[in-house]
Amino acid sequence: MRSGFILLISAAWGIIGCSPPAAGAGRELVTALTGKFPPFSYYDRQGKLAGFDVDVSREIARRLHRKSKLIATEWDGILAGLLAKKYDAIIGSMAITPERCKRVNFSIPYYNSGAQLFVRRDNPGRIYSLDECAGCRIAVVLGETYQRFLEKNYPDIKVVTFKSTVEIFEMLEQKRISGFVTDKLVGCWQIKQTKRPFVPVGGMLYTERIGIPVRKERVELLKQINRAVSAMRADGTMKKIYRRYFGTDVSSVRQSGEMTFAVKAGKLLKGFAVTLMIAFSSILIGFLLAVPAGVLLMHAGGIWLIPNLAVRWFVDVIRGTPVLIQLLFVWLGLGFRPFSAAIVTLGICAMAYMAEAVRSGLLSVDPGQNLAAKALGLPAVDRFRFVIWPQAFRVMLPPLMNSVVALIKDTALVSVISIPELIREAQSIISVTFEPRIYYLIAALLFFIVTFPLMKLSGKIERNIKARGFQYDQG
Amino acid sequence: MIRVDNLSYTYGNGVQALRNITAVFPREHIFAIMGRSGSGKTTLLNCIARFLRPQQGAVFWEKTNILDLDEKRFRSILGVVFQRLNLFPHLTVLGNMTLAPRRLRGCSRQSAEAEALEMLDRLGIAELAESYPAQISGGQAQRVAIARGLMLKPKVMLLDEPTSALDARTTSEFAQWLRELKSATSFIVVTHDLSFAGETARNGMFMVGGRIRECGRMEDIFKHVKKEAGTYD
Ligand SMILES: Nc1ncnc2c1ncn2[C@@H]1O[C@H](COP(=O)(O)OP(=O)(O)OP(=O)(O)O)[C@@H](O)[C@H]1O
Ligand SMILES: [Mg+2]
Numbered sequence: 001m002r003s004g005f006i007l008l009i010s011a012a013w014g015i016i017g018c019s020p021p022a023a024g025a026g027r028e029l030v031t032a033l034t035g036k037f038p039p040f041s042y043y044d045r046q047g048k049l050a051g052f053d054v055d056v057s058r059e060i061a062r063r064l065h066r067k068s069k070l071i072a073t074e075w076d077g078i079l080a081g082l083l084a085k086k087y088d089a090i091i092g093s094m095a096i097t098p099e100r101c102k103r104v105n106f107s108i109p110y111y112n113s114g115a116q117l118f119v120r121r122d123n124p125g126r127i128y129s130l131d132e133c134a135g136c137r138i139a140v141v142l143g144e145t146y147q148r149f150l151e152k153n154y155p156d157i158k159v160v161t162f163k164s165t166v167e168i169f170e171m172l173e174q175k176r177i178s179g180f181v182t183d184k185l186v187g188c189w190q191i192k193q194t195k196r197p198f199v200p201v202g203g204m205l206y207t208e209r210i211g212i213p214v215r216k217e218r219v220e221l222l223k224q225i226n227r228a229v230s231a232m233r234a235d236g237t238m239k240k241i242y243r244r245y246f247g248t249d250v251s252s253v254r255q256s257g258e259m260t261f262a263v264k265a266g267k268l269l270k271g272f273a274v275t276l277m278i279a280f281s282s283i284l285i286g287f288l289l290a291v292p293a294g295v296l297l298m299h300a301g302g303i304w305l306i307p308n309l310a311v312r313w314f315v316d317v318i319r320g321t322p323v324l325i326q327l328l329f330v331w332l333g334l335g336f337r338p339f340s341a342a343i344v345t346l347g348i349c350a351m352a353y354m355a356e357a358v359r360s361g362l363l364s365v366d367p368g369q370n371l372a373a374k375a376l377g378l379p380a381v382d383r384f385r386f387v388i389w390p391q392a393f394r395v396m397l398p399p400l401m402n403s404v405v406a407l408i409k410d411t412a413l414v415s416v417i418s419i420p421e422l423i424r425e426a427q428s429i430i431s432v433t434f435e436p437r438i439y440y441l442i443a444a445l446l447f448f449i450v451t452f453p454l455m456k457l458s459g460k461i462e463r464n465i466k467a468r469g470f471q472y473d474q475g
Numbered sequence: 476m477i478r479v480d481n482l483s484y485t486y487g488n489g490v491q492a493l494r495n496i497t498a499v500f501p502r503e504h505i506f507a508i509m510g511r512s513g514s515g516k517t518t519l520l521n522c523i524a525r526f527l528r529p530q531q532g533a534v535f536w537e538k539t540n541i542l543d544l545d546e547k548r549f550r551s552i553l554g555v556v557f558q559r560l561n562l563f564p565h566l567t568v569l570g571n572m573t574l575a576p577r578r579l580r581g582c583s584r585q586s587a588e589a590e591a592l593e594m595l596d597r598l599g600i601a602e603l604a605e606s607y608p609a610q611i612s613g614g615q616a617q618r619v620a621i622a623r624g625l626m627l628k629p630k631v632m633l634l635d636e637p638t639s640a641l642d643a644r645t646t647s648e649f650a651q652w653l654r655e656l657k658s659a660t661s662f663i664v665v666t667h668d669l670s671f672a673g674e675t676a677r678n679g680m681f682m683v684g685g686r687i688r689e690c691g692r693m694e695d696i697f698k699h700v701k702k703e704a705g706t707y708d
Binding site for chain 1: 524526546547549550551554555557559560561562563564565574575578579623624627
């Protein structure tokens with residue numbers, strides 16, 4: 001049900017051709033889903049993964065005599081992760097499309113669904129099908145196949161994309177769009193859960209078959225999955241699971257939208273802790289690397305020329321490319337585990353930014369200081385440690401603090417490589433509560449609590465330096 | 476005793492700052508190197524202090540070429556106070572004075588500080604101990620820089636233009652202070668201020684265009700210089 005822009009990413013990683021260790025070779029069946037796609041996958045009252053896809057994954061693993069292991073990852077990179085052998089299969093409501101079939105093999109469909117247009121119940125635009133939507137803004141989730149479908153068949157419609165249905169619901173509530181197209185089952189379920197005044201109009205646009213992709217070379221695994229799926233359909237297991245979430249009998253529909261306060265708070269705090277952990281380990285690594293790098297950047301002559309150029313070039317490349325790409329490269333391209341990928345990437349990033357601060361800090365120290373220390377007979381190491389560095393450090397602190405603040409904010413990016421940090425946890429809560437305002441606000445506030453004192457501190461140090469006249473040409 | 480033998484120094488841009496200088500600096504309390512701006516005084520000082528390497532000739536300490544002395548020994552013989560002083564701005568006066576003794580002689584902090592306080596007291600600037608360089612006046616800073624150099628008890632200490640940042644009154648106060656300073660160290664003072672040189676030194680030399688024009692007792696130097704330049708102050 002989602003589209004080919006992810007194929008672009010996966011193709012890119014395919015070209016780089018990496019071979020990280022194969023996941024799930026043993027007794028585990030490792031499958032991926034987003035955890036943000038209720039009722040197919042979401043976090044339940046206890047904060048554990050649940051949903052239609054989760055139940056199907058477990059059932060298939062059971063029938064394969066394997067332990068089920070679920071990985072929650074971003075939809076944007078989910079196929080790329082499969083190709084990079086991060087997991088065995090994706091059981092996450094992925095539609096079978098010819099484009100995807102070029103890169104992976106799909107199982108037989110385990111359910112069918114279809115695209116549906118939804119509008120506000122009061123229907124201010126008098127829209128009863130897509131034919132009346134010319135010139136209207138119709139929303140879809142970024143990466144879903146509906147975007148393609150609309151652009152091809154309804155060129156007059158202004159298609160707008162959002163990261164999830166949460167944003168789309170807000171937009172429609174505020175009448176900033178006329179309607180949206182999404183999966184009929186999911187749409188109805190979400191509208192009911194959130195008690196929104198939206199209704200489906202017109203018939204299903206087309207039907208999609210939902211399958212389980214595995215890598216092309218996993219022929220045996222595909223056979224086993226197919227056998228399991230057809231058995232589940234034949235003996236009614238699939239229907240049973242389906243009824244749990246979409247049954248007409250309301251009492252049998254599983255409740256999901258009601259995470260307890262403790263679970264929500266726990267998720268946010270845990271995410272916050274992860275964010276801080278990643279931020280501060282990479283800042284530490286970055287700083288420890290930045291000092292020698294900054295010293296190297298100061299020396300360009302003689303034997304220093306080659307290392308100097310190498311560092312210069314490396315720093316420029318890091319500073320000149322998006323952190324997101326670096327993260328994806330280290331994670332998928334070099335096959336790092338998510339946490340190491342995050343810390344390594346952000347650490348190196350911090351290094352690149354801090355090295356520049358270290359260099360200019362060192363340059364701000366009057367060369368006469370070194371000469372005077374030399375005249376006192378202090379060896380080079382002592383001159384650096386006791387004379388140059390302490391003066392340079394005071395000058396480099398404010399820019400260093402800025403890098404630290406920027407880096408803390410950059411940790412938000414690691415949510416895309418499936419690390420359960422603050423933003424990802426907030427999103428997983430929002431995907432069931434449909435309250436983006438409050439949870440994004442809380443997440444922002446938590447960030448601010450950390451960055452604000454740092455920014456204040458930086459300003460204070462700066463004023464202090466000016467007051468004490470540390471930079472050279474004091475008397 | 477420092478001896479300079481046939482020393483020549485030419486900068487990268489072709490300026491020949493020293494031309495075949497030969498001189499002996501006798502061990503006495505204060506010896507003055509005088510000359511107009513650009514006559515090569517600082518260059519000579521930097522050659523003696525090993526910050527510049529002369530293209531020709533050599534500098535001797537007693538009978539040894541200074542290039543043959545190891546760094547630690549050389550710096551314990553010869554101290555330098557630069558024209559710009561270069562006090563360490565992040566350290567107090569005490570911190571400035573105790574850094575080298577602690578690192579080089581392995582003194583404990585207490586003993587180094589006791590020594591420094593005693594030195595400051597002897598030099599009459601004990602009240603500056605806890606001040607930072609940015610908080611003290613130019614004349615005080617000059618004395619602190621000398622005190623810092625004296626902590627290592629060098630045999631000889633070079634002072635480059637110690638009065639360039641001082642007004643007339645501070646200069647004569649400083650001259651008196653330097654004259655009365657009780658120390659085993661002998662000073663070589665580089666200056667273009669003839670009256671300051673006359674107040675402090677008994678012997679000296681006068682440089683012109685990278686050469687020594689006069690060398691000897693101050694009275695004789697002044698006689699020659701006055702006769703020659705008339706109005707040189
Ligand atoms: N780093 C340098 N590079 C090139 N030329 C220099 C350099 N330093 C000094 N000179 C030149 O060498 C000559 C002697 O300079 P020096 O600094 O030794 O003179 P000085 O007697 O100390 O003068 P002042 O009284 O102004 O300090 C001058 O002509 C000066 O322009
Ligand atoms: Mg000079």
